[in-house]
Structures are given as structure tokens and as C-alpha cells.
Amino acid sequence: MIRRAAALLAGCALAAGPAGCGSPQPAGPPAVSAAMADLATASGGWPAGSARLQAAFDRLDRACLGRAGFHLPPAAAAVPPSPDDEAAVIDLTGRARDGYGITAAAGPVAPPAADGYPAALPPQDRARFADAQFGRGAPKAAVPLRGASSATVPAGGCVAAARKQLGGSLRDWARIDYVPQLLADATLHAATRDPGWADVLAGWRACMRGGGHAYPTPEAAVAALRREYAAGAAGPAFRAREIAVAVADGRCQARTHLPAALLRLRRQETARLPASDLRLLAEVTAEWQSALARATRALPPPGSVRAAGPP
Secondary structure, eight states, rough: OOHHHHHHHHHHHHHHHHHEEEEEOOOOOOOHHHHEEEEHHTTTTTTHHHHHHHHHHHHHHHHHHHHTTOOOOOOOOOOOOOOOOOOHHOOOOHHHHHSSTTTTGGGGOOOOHHEEEEESSSHHHHHHHHHHHTTOOOEEEEOOTTTTOOOEOOOSSHHHHHHHHHHHHHHHHHHHHHHHHHHHHHHHHHHTHHHHHHHHHHHHHHHHTTTTTSSSSSSHHHHHHHHHHHHTTTHHHHHHHHHHHHHHHHHHHHHHEEEEEEEHHHHHHHTSOOHHHHHHHHHHHHHHHHHHHHHHHHSSSTTTOOSSSSO
């Protein structure tokens, strides 16, 4: 019996490795759901969900400031195009009008009304506004994110209160806010090193050369024109060339389906993230979905008429 028990223990040790039989083994990585892939690639329901969260935050923040006697103007509502919508991502109409936005961005741009609100207050009210928005002394909290990275976020005032109400905690809100971008960067980095991406990019280059434009990537085209502009190139001739390159780039992206190929590769790479990243992604996706449910409750029903003034 002793020999049999020893043999069983030895077999257990060989099967379980150094951790032994009694130690819990780490769970394998979770399967990647569609919602997880959306977060890791900023696609699918992510853009509209982000806009909904921002709208709910703006509403709660403005209501909190209103109770302190401040009437912050509403933030401009904007939903960025989803990577799933190739035509919107490429935006040929915008390219024909503004090129890459290099010369168009050179003119004066008025700041959003909400951004200019504190500066327009009487001097004696600015400090009171800062205390209401960020808490007296502007306390901060450090939140671990991915690996060794962390974020320092406001821990007081209306900003923290609105984030806690939506996220459930400052920690969860910070993770919702930062982790998807960290993982999106990781999937983008991996996708652009996939052999399939090189094949699609070769088609884009051939298309661009056919129009007389030799650039290795769309990003390189933008960077080259930015350098020229910074070096002093300007005027109608430069603007016309900027627009010509931007439109050719957009047409070649549409012809080779460059945005769709990149998104497909990024979604594939999501499943190849390290197990620790996949577990983090699963947790943050659940936190994100809970925050969206709270945002829905915080916002007026679609189509309802909002009263004038702060909520």
C-alpha cells in the first residue's frame, strides 16, 4: 500500500508539474467573444458605446456642477467611424475637401464651448469651479492597468463622482478608459507584422505607383507631407498636392480593401494575445458592458425632448 501510494503521488507530481497535486492550476485563457474583439480592435459596438458613455458622463458631470452653481455647456456629441465601415473610414469626400487635414488644420480653431467655460468665469469663481470639478486639492488615485502600466486619475469632485456612478468604481472606469486602447495598440502592432498584411500593402503600393505616388504606407504619405509643410511648403500648390495624394491614397485603400483587411487581421490577433491579456480583456469587457447599462439608465430615452438648460 505504501508503494502504491508513493507511485500515485509520483504520477500526480509528474502530471501536475512543480505545483503538485494540491495546488490550483491557473485557468486557461477565455474564449474571445465578439464583444471582447470589439474592445481590442475599437470596432463593432465600441465606437457607438464609447460615445454613449461619454454622453452619460457629460450629463452626470454637468448635473453635479449645476448643483454647485456652474452651468457647463454640453460637450459636442461625436461618434467616430467604426473600422467596420470602410467607406466612412476612408472618407473620400473629406479627402477631396481637406486632404489629410494638414493645411486645413493650420487655421485658427475655436475651442469647444465646454473647454473655454472655466477661463470665462470671474477670477474668484475659477478656483471654486476647480474644487467642484476635481475636488479640493485635486486628489489623485493610481490604477494598475496592463502589466506594469498604470493610470493616475482624478479621485475627487464631479469628475470622479460621475465616473464612479458609471463605472461602478474609479478602478473599473480607468480600466474601461485605458485598457482597450492598450490592447488595440497590441493587436495593431501584431496585425501589421502578419504576412497577409504585407500582401495587401503591396497591392496598395502598386495602385499608388500607378497614380505617380511612391510611398511605402499610407502613414508614410501623411508623414512625408507633414515634414514638407513643417519645412515651409505652403500655398495653393502644396494644398492641391496634399489633396491629390490623399484622394489617391483613399481610392487605393478602397480598391485593395486595406481597412477591411487590417480589421480582419486585428480581430484574428486578438485571439493570439497572451493568456494574461485575454483574462484582462474578458474582465474589462464585462466592466464595459455594466457601464453601458448604467449609461443607458443615466441618459434620456432616445427621441425624448430635453428641457433647456442643464440636466
